[in-house]
Amino acid sequence: MTAMELVLALALLAIIALKASMVLTSANEAQQQDSAIMALEDQARRALDQIAYAVMGSDRDSLIPDPESPIFSTSLRYSISLGVEDGEVVWDDPEEIGLSLDESQVIWRKNPGTAEELRVAWCNVVRPFLEGEIPNGTDDNGNGIVDENGLSFVVERDAVTIRLSVQRPGPQNQPISETVSTMVTVRN
Amino acid sequence: MLIRTPVARRVASGRHPSRAGITLLEAVLAIGVMTVAVGLFSSMVVSTSRQRSSNHEYPVASEAVRTLLEGMRNQEFAQVFAQYNDNPQDDPGGPGSAPGHRFAIEGLDPLPTSPDGFVAEVFFPTFVPVGETVQLREDVQEASLGMPRDLSGDSIIDAEDHADDYVLLPVRVEVDWSGRYGARHLEIYTMLTEFRK
Numbered sequence: 210m211t212a213m214e215l216v217l218a219l220a221l222l223a224i225i226a227l228k229a230s231m232v233l234t235s236a237n238e239a240q241q242q243d244s245a246i247m248a249l250e251d252q253a254r255r256a257l258d259q260i261a262y263a264v265m266g267s268d269r270d271s272l273i274p275d276p277e278s279p280i281f282s283t284s285l286r287y288s289i290s291l292g293v294e295d296g297e298v299v300w301d302d303p304e305e306i307g308l309s310l311d312e313s314q315v316i317w318r319k320n321p322g323t324a325e326e327l328r329v330a331w332c333n334v335v336r337p338f339l340e341g342e343i344p345n346g347t348d349d350n351g352n353g354i355v356d357e358n359g360l361s362f363v364v365e366r367d368a369v370t371i372r373l374s375v376q377r378p379g380p381q382n383q384p385i386s387e388t389v390s391t392m393v394t395v396r397n
Numbered sequence: 398m399l400i401r402t403p404v405a406r407r408v409a410s411g412r413h414p415s416r417a418g419i420t421l422l423e424a425v426l427a428i429g430v431m432t433v434a435v436g437l438f439s440s441m442v443v444s445t446s447r448q449r450s451s452n453h454e455y456p457v458a459s460e461a462v463r464t465l466l467e468g469m470r471n472q473e474f475a476q477v478f479a480q481y482n483d484n485p486q487d488d489p490g491g492p493g494s495a496p497g498h499r500f501a502i503e504g505l506d507p508l509p510t511s512p513d514g515f516v517a518e519v520f521f522p523t524f525v526p527v528g529e530t531v532q533l534r535e536d537v538q539e540a541s542l543g544m545p546r547d548l549s550g551d552s553i554i555d556a557e558d559h560a561d562d563y564v565l566l567p568v569r570v571e572v573d574w575s576g577r578y579g580a581r582h583l584e585i586y587t588m589l590t591e592f593r594k
Contacts, residue, residue, distance in 0.1 A: 218419075229435065236442045243449055254456070368471035391460060394470040 241380035249334070250387045253375045256315055256332035260306055261393045263317070264369050266290065268300070268397045272364060281354045281361040283308045285369070286321065290397040298397070308360050312337055315360055315373070335359035336374040340388040368394045451577040454505065458516075458572045458583045461502040465517065465570060466587055468496075474591040478560050481519045481568075484531045487560070505574040520569040522548075532558035533566075541586060542567040565590050 267287035274282050284307025288300040305321040308314065315332040319325075336359035341350030348355050352372070354363060363370045372390040379385040419427075469477050479487045480495040488495035500517040501507075507514050522537035522544045535554045537544045545554050550564040566589040574581050 225431065232435070232439070236438075239446065240442075243446065247449065247453075250453075254460075366471050368467060389460075390464075392464045392467045392471075394467045 238380065242385070245379050246385055246387065249375060249377060249385055250389070252332065252334070253373055253387045253389045256375075257371060257373050257389045257391055259317075259331050260315070260371050260373075261391050263287070263289075263304065263306060264371070265393045265396055267395050268298075269367050269395045271300070271303070272369070272395070275364055281357050281363050283312075283358045283360055283362070285362045287395075306331075308335065308358060312358060332373070332375065334375045334377045336376040336386060338374070339372055340374040340386050368392050447577045451581075454574065454576050454581060455583065457504045458502060458574065458581075459585065461500075461505075462517065462570045462572060462583070462585045465500060465519075466568070466585070469519075469568065469589060474566075474589065475561075477566055477589060478521060478533050478563065482521060482523065482531055482533075486530060502572065502574070505572070508573055508575050508580055511573070516574045517570060517572045520571065522546075522567055533560040533563060535559060541584075542569055543588070 264285065264287060266289045268290060271286075271288040273286040274284075284305055286303055286305040288303050291299045291301050293299070302320050305318045307316060307318075309316050309330070313333060313335050314330045315335060317329045317331055319327040338344060339350060339352075339357045339359055339361065342357055343349055344356050346355065354361065357372065359374045359376075361372045363372075370390065370392045372388070374386060374388040376384050376386040469481060472480055476489045479489050481498055483498040485493045485495070485497065498519045499513060499515040500519075501515050502517055505516050507516050520542075522534060522539055522542050523531045524534045524537055525531050533548065534556065535545055535548050536556045544567065546565070546567070547554050548563045548565050548567075549559045568587050568589055570585050572581075572583040
């Protein structure tokens with residue numbers, strides 16, 4: 210093998226190795242991005258299901274506040290039925306789901322505002338505003354409500370529509386967002 | 398220990414004493430092996446990505462159906478059948494004013510055979526007599542909906558139209574969409590009744 214052949218062979222090998230490395234790197238990045246998006250969506254959906262199942266067992270008359278579209282609320286207070294005793298419905302202590310003061314967490318509270326208050330954070334990556342919405346006084350994302358926060362409740366008849374947008378840094382440090390929504394009918 | 402490659406063995410045996418190197422055939426074979434390996438790896442990456450996307454479609458469909466069923470529960474129970482059947486003439490707010498029986502779901506593409514570009518359809522135990530409109534019937538033979546069954550609460554299964562006096566309403570929602578791996582199908586069943594305090 211001459212020196213020229215050796216140089217050519219090494220150059221070809223280097224090019225092929227570089228290309229293969231680029232393919233591997235980009236595939237790895239894409240996989241990491243996909244995994245991060247799926248994990249974030251799972252997190253959002255878990256929080257949404259927790260909120261939905263909590264609201265589902267509540268009494269329509271116990272919902273506070275009682276927003277009607279296009280007005281929304283970032284918190285919802287409700288009471289859950291524990292069953293019937295001596296012909297009377299027995300209600301559990303009031304609960305509330307809403308945003309934390311810095312609007313980045315979904316907080317569930319039992320006996321809110323009392324000495325016995327119990328607080329649990331259900332999600333801590335809430336976006337300041339719902340995906341596609343900016344604080345400009347108009348309905349940017351076309352969902353019928355204006356300047357809604359990352360967590361919003363809209364009540365219509367016996368149904369509560371819950372929307373949640375979450376965001377966190379992705380594998381390449383660019384922010385990734387996911388939005389989930391559902392509607393539940395209060396059962397009691 | 399000395400390991401001799403085929404080329405080295407040929408040189409050592411004196412069959413090709415003039416040149417020691419990689420033959421064109423060996424180079425072609427090496428490139429071929431590498432191409433196959435890269436091809437396999439690429440197809441695995443693409444396949445994994447498509448599988449993830451395909452797995453994402455079912456939660457989207459089931460969440461949309463859940464929202465649709467919750468929307469049905471939010472209607473006046475006595476009007477649910479009229480609101481969601483395939484007869485626009487009986488819509489409570491006037492012909493064509495109700496949601497109807499077919500729906501689009503954001504994120505799911507309709508099948509090429511979809512007549513209206515929608516992916517979801519609501520089914521009730523119905524029967525359409527010749528020359529008449531759709532009827533809600535107790536005598537429909539449809540095991541998936543738990544039929545035949547008494548829907549009016551009179552303990553009798555008859556052949557009358559119970560669109561105006563049902564107390565139970567079996568519902569099936571079917572979703573057919575064009576997924577990454579072809580046609581996909583989802584069915585969800587439930588039984589609606591009126592909540593009374």
